[in-house]
Amino acid sequence: MDGFRLPPVIEEVLDSSDELCELKTEQPTMLADTLTAKERESLEEKEETVGDGEKGQQEEEKEVKEEKSEDEEQGGAKSEEEEVEDLRAQVIQLLLELEETREVSQRNEESFMELQGLLEEERLASAHQAESFTRQIQRLQGGRAASCPLRLQNTHRHTLCLSPAAQLRSVQEEMDSLEVEKESELEEVQQELRSAQEEVLVLQQAAEEAAAERENDIASLQEELCRLRAELQRLYATTAEYELEITTLRAEMSMKHRNSMPPGDVTQLQEEVVSLTDERQTLTTNNQQLSNKVEQLQQQRDERDDMYLAVRGEGGTEHQRDVQMKVDTYITLSQSEHQDLDSCSVQKDICSSELNVLKVQLRQAEETSQKVQRECDGLKDELAELQQLYGRSQRERTVLEQELQCCKAELQRLVGRKSQNCTRPSEPPVLSTPFIGMIVIVALIWCWWEELAS
Template identity: 55%
Template sequence: MDGLRLPPLIEEALDSTDDPCDLKAECSPTMDNEITAKERGILEENNEKEEMDHERAQEEEEEGEEKKLKEEEGEGEEKRKKEQEPLTEEEELEELRAQVLQLLLELDDARETSNKHQESFHELQGLLEDERLASAHQAEAFTRQIQNLQAQLRSVQEEMDSLEEEKESELAEAQEELRVAQEEVLLLQQAAEEAAAERENDIASLQEELCRRRAELQRLSDETQEYELEITTLRAEISMKSQRREAERREGDVDLLKEECRMLKEECQTLKEANRHLTERLQLLQRQRTCSSVYLSLKEEDAGEGTEGKDSGDWIR
């Protein structure tokens, strides 16, 4: 007698009540990627409640099975006792009726358990459907957000590309301007070096000219001193000759003295002319010397400016 087993339909119903848990367990890993933390927490709480209900139901079933085993053992003992004693037909009918009632009671308990499991199954199906809908809505929202973010990313990428192209063009223009400026700086440096070389050459030539003029001026000064000494000597000679001529005139040689006086006057005039020419030449040399000094000072100033320009060129270099 199978007192421990339920009817096949009830066992199938009980087995079907276990399927949603398995389905939930199988679906939950795939849905965890789409639901939020809050929904995941709710789902975990529901799973824990379902597991607790399932464990409680298993414990109740185990307790019921233990009771049934005890009852069956008691019935087996009674049956063995009754088998030892001869049973009448009425007792057998009573025993069969008791067994039928027991089976009906077990069937009612099984139906109640099945109904409970079906109700929990429907509730779980509703929750699962709600969560699926929420996950679908959330997936749609995430999809829209991803599309919006992708569109924004494309626009930002296009803007970055345009900015990069603009920066590259500006960099090329700046490099071209820098190259032109460097060429201009090189040309200016070359011009400054050439001007400095020319100024140095001019200064050297002017210094040579100044030295030559100074030597010439010194020579003219020496010649002037010699001429002045000669003039003094000639004057002394003229004075002596005049005195002598005066003495000779006193002696009566008037014509000779006149001729000699004329010659002396001509010689004196010649010396005066020579002295005047020397004086004019000396003044000219002094003026040239003054002009050379002014020109040299100007050249030295230009040379100072040239050195400053060279220093600035070196700084630019």
């Protein structure tokens, strides 16, 4: 009771239960006292009636009865204490159940209030719709009431010109038509009201279904949340177990590594590690050579591009020179036109020959430029192939480094196993799968090296 504070209702109930228990404990003690007094009186009377020879027996019986009464009192007190404790536990359990039921009732009241609010909103909406419908009906009735006097006035004017029998017939026909119109309009209004009521009912059903679906969704979400919490707790427990296993395994590995290892295995493993590091260095040198080759090819491509641009520039300057020469010859020809026709023909021949020479030079320059372009394209293709080869070698290098790390780990594990196997030399040596895998990896590295060398 001192460890945690209970609600006031629980404390009152517990106080009342304590009082009842005290009353119960007092009543049997009083009964025991009265019974012992009566027994003592009866025994004294018997002692007076019986002779002196029977006094010893009566005293013994007295002692036996007193012992029995004391045992009964102790047993009754113990049983009453147990009953009191059971009653207290039952009272606490009942009070806890009462609190749970109160919480459930509060939740139900909250949900009921929400549903009541939704129903009130729907009622207000239906009331607004009914008001709008009544207003429409009143408007329709007012329009009909306004139209009826106009029609009656028209019929009255029309009937003034007719005979009384014809006037009566026309008035009756007009009244019949008005009654038919009123009945049809009333039927339409009643149908509209029915449809509105049906819509209200449909909306109420939809609201109830939505509330039920919402409650179902909430219940399913709560179940899902409880399940996820249980899974989380299970995962936490498993992680704790795995962490404990990891720590134990690490401790075991450290203890195994601390133990002495045979020198032959250590030297063999060191030699294997050295060989693997040498292979790694050779692979790195090969990759460096490939990268240098790629750089050289890039430099050659840049030089050829520069040569192509220079050749193209020289072709352009030669073309300008030829054009200038043409212009000069044309000027000279125009100046010497009036002097001699023979010289003109000679100059024309010279110009044609120069033009032919220029055309040949242009063709040669174009051919050289095309050749240079082809060489550039070929160099680009070679560079792309070399880049692909370099990337492939880099990928293979990373794969080999990963395999080397795996081999190192396997070697370390084998060292641990061999240190364990040293304690039991009676077993025959067996090749393990990691050792075979290491041999296969070394063979693959050797094949790859041969391909690169070829």
